[in-house]
Amino acid sequence: xxxFILGQSKEQVFQMIPExxxxxxxxGGEKICISRNGDAFFAFEPFCxxxxxxxxxGTIVRNEIVCPLHQYRFDMxxxxxxxxxxxxxxxxxxxxxxRGLAIWI
Ligand code: FES
Numbered sequence: 036x037x038x039f040i041l042g043q044s045k046e047q048v049f050q051m052i053p054e055x056x057x058x059x060x061x062x063g064g065e066k067i068c069i070s071r072n073g074d075a076f077f078a079f080e081p082f083c084x085x086x087x088x089x090x091x092x093g094t095i096v097r098n099e100i101v102c103p104l105h106q107y108r109f110d111m112x113x114x115x116x117x118x119x120x121x122x123x124x125x126x127x128x129x130x131x132x133x134r135g136l137a138i139w140i
Pocket of ligand 1: 083084085086087088102103104105106107119
C-alpha cells in the first residue's frame with residue numbers, strides 16, 4: 036500500500052475538490068475518483084462495479100454516489116451497495132490534514 040498526498044494545505048485541497056464534484060486523479064498507476072461532501076472527502080474506483088459506467092458522470096447525494104447508467108447507489112465511505120445488486124464499490128482510505136489530503140492505495 037502506498038500513501039499519496041494531494042495539495043499542500045487544507046485550503047488548497049478544498050479548492051482542488053469543489054463541493055459535490057468528482058475529480059479524476061492519477062496516483063501512481065491508478066486512476067481514482069476523489070469527491071467531497073462538506074468537510075468529508077472520499078476516494079473510490081472510477082468505474083461502476085455493475086456494468087463499468089464512468090462514475091465521473093455520477094451524482095453525489097449525501098455520502099452516496101449514484102451511477103449515471105442504472106442509478107445504483109454506493110456508500111462512498113464503505114463502498115457498500117445501497118441500492119441495486121452488484122459487487123461493492125472499491126474505496127480508498129483518505130485523511131485531510133494541514134499537509135493536504137492523504138490517500139492510501
Ligand atoms: S453501470 Fe452503474 S448501475 Fe449499471
